[in-house]
Amino acid sequence: xxxxxxxxxxxxxxxxxxxxxxxxxxxxxxxxxxxxxxxxxxxxxxxxxxxxxxxxxxxxxxxxxxxxxxxxxxxxxxxxxxxxxxxxxxxxxxxxxxxxxxxxxxxxxxxxxxxxxxxxxxxxxxxxxxxxxxxxxxxxxxxxxxxxxxxxxxxxxxxxxxxxxxxxxxxxxxxxxxxxxxxxxxxxxxxxxxxxxxxxxxxxxxxxxxxxxxxxxxxxxxxxxxxxxxxxxxxxxxxxxxxxxxxxxxxxxxxxxxxxxxxxxxxxxxxxxxxxxxxxxxxxxxxxxxxxxxxxxxxxxxxxxxxxxxxxxxxxxxxxxxxxxxxxxxxxxxxxxxxxxxxxxxxxxxxxxxxxxxxxxxxxxxxxxxxxxxxxxxxxxxxxxxxxxxxxxxxxxxxxxxxxxxxxxxxxxxxxxxxxxxxxxxxxxxxx
Amino acid sequence: xxxxxxxxxxxxxxxxxxxxxxxxxxxxxxxxxxxxxxxxxxxxxxxxxxxxxxxxxxxxxxxxxxxxxxxxxxxxxxxxxxxxxxxxxxxxxxxxxxxxxxxxxxxxxxxxxxxxxxxxxxxxxxxxxxxxxxxxxxxxxxxxxxxxxxxxxxxxxxxxxxxxxxxxxxxxxxxxxxxxxxxxxxxxxxxxxxxxxxxxxxxxxxxxxxxxxxxxxxxxxxxxxxxxxxxxxxxxxxxxxxxxxxxxxxxxxxxxxxxxxxxxxxxxxxxxxxxxxxxxxxxxxxxxxxxxxxxxxxxxxxxxxxxxxxxxxxxxxxxxxxxxxxxx
Numbered sequence: 001x002x003x004x005x006x007x008x009x010x011x012x013x014x015x016x017x018x019x020x021x022x023x024x025x026x027x028x029x030x031x032x033x034x035x036x037x038x039x040x041x042x043x044x045x046x047x048x049x050x051x052x053x054x055x056x057x058x059x060x061x062x063x064x065x066x067x068x069x070x071x072x073x074x075x076x077x078x079x080x081x082x083x084x085x086x087x088x089x090x091x092x093x094x095x096x097x098x099x100x101x102x103x104x105x106x107x108x109x110x111x112x113x114x115x116x117x118x119x120x121x122x123x124x125x126x127x128x129x130x131x132x133x134x135x136x137x138x139x140x141x142x143x144x145x146x147x148x149x150x151x152x153x154x155x156x157x158x159x160x161x162x163x164x165x166x167x168x169x170x171x172x173x174x175x176x177x178x179x180x181x182x183x184x185x186x187x188x189x190x191x192x193x194x195x196x197x198x199x200x201x202x203x204x205x206x207x208x209x210x211x212x213x214x215x216x217x218x219x220x221x222x223x224x225x226x227x228x229x230x231x232x233x234x235x236x237x238x239x240x241x242x243x244x245x246x247x248x249x250x251x252x253x254x255x256x257x258x259x260x261x262x263x264x265x266x267x268x269x270x271x272x273x274x275x276x277x278x279x280x281x282x283x284x285x286x287x288x289x290x291x292x293x294x295x296x297x298x299x300x301x302x303x304x305x306x307x308x309x310x311x312x313x314x315x316x317x318x319x320x321x322x323x324x325x326x327x328x329x330x331x332x333x334x335x336x337x338x339x340x341x342x343x344x345x346x347x348x349x350x351x352x353x354x355x356x357x358x359x360x361x362x363x364x365x366x367x368x369x370x371x372x373x374x375x376x377x378x379x380x381x382x383x384x385x386x387x388x389x390x391x392x393x394x395x396x397x398x399x400x401x402x403x404x405x406x407x408x409x410x411x412x413x414x415x416x417x418x419x420x421x422x423x424x425x426x427x428x429x430x431x432x
Numbered sequence: 433x434x435x436x437x438x439x440x441x442x443x444x445x446x447x448x449x450x451x452x453x454x455x456x457x458x459x460x461x462x463x464x465x466x467x468x469x470x471x472x473x474x475x476x477x478x479x480x481x482x483x484x485x486x487x488x489x490x491x492x493x494x495x496x497x498x499x500x501x502x503x504x505x506x507x508x509x510x511x512x513x514x515x516x517x518x519x520x521x522x523x524x525x526x527x528x529x530x531x532x533x534x535x536x537x538x539x540x541x542x543x544x545x546x547x548x549x550x551x552x553x554x555x556x557x558x559x560x561x562x563x564x565x566x567x568x569x570x571x572x573x574x575x576x577x578x579x580x581x582x583x584x585x586x587x588x589x590x591x592x593x594x595x596x597x598x599x600x601x602x603x604x605x606x607x608x609x610x611x612x613x614x615x616x617x618x619x620x621x622x623x624x625x626x627x628x629x630x631x632x633x634x635x636x637x638x639x640x641x642x643x644x645x646x647x648x649x650x651x652x653x654x655x656x657x658x659x660x661x662x663x664x665x666x667x668x669x670x671x672x673x674x675x676x677x678x679x680x681x682x683x684x685x686x687x688x689x690x691x692x693x694x695x696x697x698x699x700x701x702x703x704x705x706x707x708x709x710x711x712x713x714x715x716x717x718x719x720x721x722x723x724x725x726x727x728x729x730x731x732x733x734x735x736x737x738x739x740x741x742x743x744x745x746x747x748x749x750x751x752x753x754x755x756x757x758x759x760x
Contacts, residue, residue: 010578011613056466063469067479068509073467095464102460114460115483116511166514168549205622205664214627215585216619245698248748249656255744261615261656263579291755339748 021364022254041402047358052077068112075125076374078132082418083377083408100126108146119164124176131425139428148186159194170211175224182231185429187322196234199225207246219259219272227414236286256348266362267353270379277340278382278413284336342383346401349380381408445481456480491522513546548582563594579616597628615657646682654692674708687717694742704731
C-alpha cells in the first residue's frame with residue numbers, strides 16, 4: 001500500500017459502494033452449497049411473469065409520470081413475457097390491439113397514450129408491441145401509409161429525425177425511425193438520406209457514440225447508432241475497431257456493463273452494450289477490412305462493401321434494397337468471435353438484478369421496474385445465443401449459466417423483437 | 433415555484449369559474465385498456481381539461497396556466513410541453529419568466545428530455561442575453577450531478593449557439609481536479625479544445641493537452657478517461673500518434689511501476705499495431721511482466737499479458753492477438 005492515500009473522488013466512492021454490495025452477493029454465492037448455488041442462479045420465471053402480467057392489468061398511481069409512455073410499458077412488458085416463452089390469451093391480445101389503436105394518430109404514428117401527439121419512440125414501442133403480439137389483426141392494425149408520412153415529417157435535412165413535431169433531434173430518433181421503417185418494409189432513399197453522416201458525426205474520440213454530435217459516448221446511443229448504420233448499409237463508415245475497444249471496456253469487475261466510462265454498472269446495459277456485441281458478430285468482415293486498412297475509416301461515403309449487389313447481379317441494380325437488410329443480417333452466419341464475457345454478464349443479471357418479489361432492476365438496492373426487466377432479460381437472451389451459428393438451434397448448455405431452464409427466446413438484435421415474431425412480421429409486410 | 437404556492441390547497445377544476453365554459457374530455461382508453469394507470473383524481477381532472485383546451489387549440493392565458501399544472505403532474509408529457517410552446521408564442525409571454533418555470537421543474541426532476549428541449553427552445557429565442565444564465569443553470573445542475581447527460585448536452589449547445597467559451601477550459605480543469613475520473617468533464621474538455629473558436633483547434637492545442645493528460649495519467653494510471661483522451665488527441669492522425677515519443681514514454685513509466693498496467697499495455701498494443709517500433713527498454717519491461725510466458729513478437733506478448741491480467745476481457749485480447757497474425 002502507498003503511504004500517501006489520496007482522498008477518494010466521488011466516482012471512486014460511488015464505485016466502491018456498488019462493488020461492495022455486488023461482491024457481497026458474489027461471496028455469498030461462492031460460499032454456498034451446490035444446491036443453494038443452483039437456486040441462486042435460477043431465473044425466477046414465475047415471479048417475473050406474475051409481476052409482468054400484473055402490470056398489464058393494473059398500474060398504481062405512481063405510474064402517472066409514465067402516462068406519456070404507455071406504448072413503452074406495453075413493449076417492455078409484452079417483450080419480457082415473450083422472452084420468457086409465454087404468450088397472452090386472446091382477450092389480452094385483443095385488448096392490446098384495441099388500446100394501441102387508440103394511441104395511433106390519424107395523421108400517422110403512435111403517441112404516448114390516447115389523444116397524445118405521435119412520437120417516434122412510442123411509435124417504435126407500439127410497432128414492436130404489435131409485432132410481438134403477432135397475427136393478422138395486430139399487424140394490419142398499423143397504418144403504414146400514414147406512418148410513412150409521419151416519418152417523412154420528422155425527417156431533417158441534416159439527416160437526423162425529430163422525435164415529434166417541434167421535438168428534439170438525436171440518435172434515438174434516427175434509430176427508432178429507421179427501425180420502424182425497416183421492419184414495416186417502408187424504408188427508402190428519402191428516409192435514409194444523410195442519416196449516415198449524422199450518426200458518424202456522433203461517434204466520439206472514445207470510440208462509442210453519443211446522443212448528439214460532441215456529447216459523451218453512451219451505451220444506449222451506441223446501440224442505436226450502430227443498429228441504424230447496419231440498417232442503412234453504412235456500418236463500414238464507423239471506426240469499428242475503436243468502437244469495439246470502447247465497448248469491451250464497459251464490462252467491469254462487477255461483471256455487468258456500465259453505460260459510460262467511469263460510470264456505475266446498470267442492468268439495462270446488458271442489452272444496450274451486450275446487444276451491440278450481437279450486432280458486431282455479423283459485421284465482422286468490415287472490421288477485418290478496417291484492421292487491414294485502418295486509415296480509410298470514415299472517409300468514404302460511397303459504399304465499397306461486398307454485400308451491395310453489383311451491376312449484373314440478380315437484381316440488376318447497383319442499388320441496395322434497404323428493406324432486405326434486417327432479414328439478410330439475421331440469416332447470415334456470424335463471422336466474428338464473441339468479445340464480451342457472457343458468463344460474467346449472466347452472473348450479474350441472475351445474481352444482482354433479480355428482485356425477490358419478481359421483476360429485474362438496475363443494481364442491488366434499486367427497485368425493480370418494467371424498463372429494467374425488459375432490458376435485463378433482453379441482455380440475458382443475447383448471452384444465451386451469443387455463440388450460436390444461428391439463433392434457431394438451441395444453444396449448448398455450456399453457453400448458459402445456471403439451469404438450462406433459464407433459456408430465453410432468441411431476439412433479432414437490431415429490432416429487439418422475438419426472432420420468430422420478426423420473421424412473421426417480415427413475411428407479412430413484404431407481401432403487403 | 434415558491435413554497436407558499438405549493439402549500440395552497442388544490443381547487444378542483446370544475447369548481448373554478450375561469451373554466452366553467454370548458455367541457456372536459458375524458459381519456460379514450462376503451463373498455464378494457466392494458467397497462468391502465470390508476471390515476472389520482474387531480475391527475476384525471478387536470479388531463480381532461482387539458483385535452484379539452486388542446487383539442488380546441490385554445491392558446492390563451494388560462495390554457496397556459498393549465499399546462500403549468502399538467503406539466504407539474506407529469507413533466508414527461510411532451511404533448512403538453514409542445515402545446516405550451518405554441519401558447520407562449522401566441523401570447524408573446526415574457527420568456528424570462530418561463531426560464532423560472534423550467535428551473536422549478538428541474539429542481540424536482542432534471543432527467544427528462546422534455547425539460548431540456550424546452551430550455552433549448554427558450555434559450556434559442558432569447559439569444560445571447562440568455563448565455564450566462566444558461567451556463568449558470570447547467571453549472572448548478574452539474575454541481576449536484578457532475579455527469580448529468582442532458583445538462584452537458586445543453587451546455588454544449590449553449591456554447592456553440594450563443595457563445596461564452598472564455599472560461600470553459602478552466603471549468604473543465606476545475607471539474608477534473610475535483611474528480612479526475614469524471615469522464616463527462618474529459619469529454620467536455622475534448623469538445624472545448626476541438627470546437628472552441630478562440631483556442632485554434634485540436635492540432636494547435638495538442639502539445640499542451642498531451643502534457644496535461646500525461647500528468648493526469650501518471651497521477652492515476654488506472655483512469656480510463658485520461659487514456660482515452662490521450663488517444664483522442666491523435667484522432668485521425670495515427671502517424672503522429674506513433675511518432676510522438678511522449679506516448680511510449682508514458683506507457684514505459686506506468687509499466688515500470690508494475691501496477692495498473694492494463695491501459696498502458698493496451699496503449700502500447702495500439703501503438704505497435706499502427707507501426708510503432710518499441711525500443712529495448714520497452715521490450716525488456718514487457719517481457720519482465722509477461723514472465724514466464726514470452727513470444728518473440730512483442731505485440732503478441734502484450735496480448736498474452738492482457739489476457740492474463742485483464743481476464744474479464746480475455747476473449748477480446750485473444751481476438752486482438754488473432755488479428756495480429758492475420759495482418760502480418
